[in-house]
Amino acid sequence: MELNKIKKAEKLDKNFYTRDPLTVARELLGKIFVRRENGITLLGKIVETEAxxxxxxxxxxxxxxxxxxxxxxxxxxxxxxxxxxxGVHFCANVVTGQKDEGTAVLLRAFEPLNNFDLLAERRFNKSDITEKEKLNLTNGPGKICQAFNIKRSENGISLLGNQIYILNSEPVSDGMTVQTTRIGIKKSTELPWRFYIRNNPFVSKK
DNA sequence: ATCAAGATTACCT
DNA sequence: GGTAATCTTGATA
Incomplete structure (x- = not known):
């Protein structure tokens, strides 16, 4: 099964994260975000990022x-x-670069891969959802955190540990990668620092 | 002490 | 397309 193959992939290491945020944002596309809690493992493919x-x-x-x-x-x-x-939402970022640089990549959307019932309970207070609702589980930075139970207590957690980490995968080709301007900001709006996987239905917005 | 703004979302018309 | 919800932080006094 596909999921078993994913779980055997290697965890991204320190060298992956200590590079510049644009490179990391681009290369995080297609990688598998893992959230482990109480014996449950939630998996999400990263489909949209911003540096x-x-x-x-x-x-x-x-x-x-x-x-x-x-x-x-x-x-x-x-x-x-x-x-x-x-006053409502949490957002999760992967910190990049060297110490004191202040660079990070915002995780904007996942394609959920397993435990849809639990994700649906957290997002909609029910486990039975329509196809349309499924697309709405993790297609935004606040939605990701609600579905994957990421909150204040996860701030500063190491991605090299075993609670939250990211698994390697085949790189997304240039042809399948879209680079464009970021969403929801008022300054530096001209910078093309948003990346997403072309035609992926879980991307927050076209 | 006060206050405005915010890397968003859901729901309304 | 418009806007309420809801609260923490950082800036200013």
Whole structure:
């Protein structure tokens, strides 16, 4: 079965994460995000990402330097940066680069691969969902965190541990990769730092 | 102490 | 297409 093959893939290592955020954002497409809790393993294929770089990018949380909120973003690549926004949602980022650079990749959408009942319970308070609702499980940064139970307590967690990590996969070809401008920001809107897999139905927006 | 804004989502017309 | 929901943080005083 396909899932068994995925589970045997290798965990992405430190060297993957300590590169620049644009490269990591591009290469994270197609990789398998793993969330383990209480013996349950949730799997999601990463289909949409955005890069943020505090050095030049006014929309990055890290642009104005380190604060209590964004401190994790300044750690060495390979940890998870989780923040709370609009009083409602959490968003999860993969921290990239070297220590004190303040770079990260926002995880914007997954294609869910297993445990659809649990994901549906968390998102819609029911396990039976329509095909349309299935597409709405993890097609946005806040939805990912709700479905995969990522919250404050996961901020700063290492991606090299066994609770949350990412598995390698075949690279997504250039032809299947779309690079465009980011969503939901008001500054640095011209930067083409968003990546998604072409024609994937779980991407948050065309 | 006060206040505005926010890397969003769901629901309304 | 418009907007309410809901709360934490960081800036300013």
């Amino acid at each position: 943020y770089d505090g050095a030049t990018d006014e929309s990055a949380h890290s642009y104005n330097g380190k604060t209590k909120r964004n401190a994790v973003m300044f750690e060495e690549g390979g940890v998870l940066y989780v923040y709370f926004t609009y």
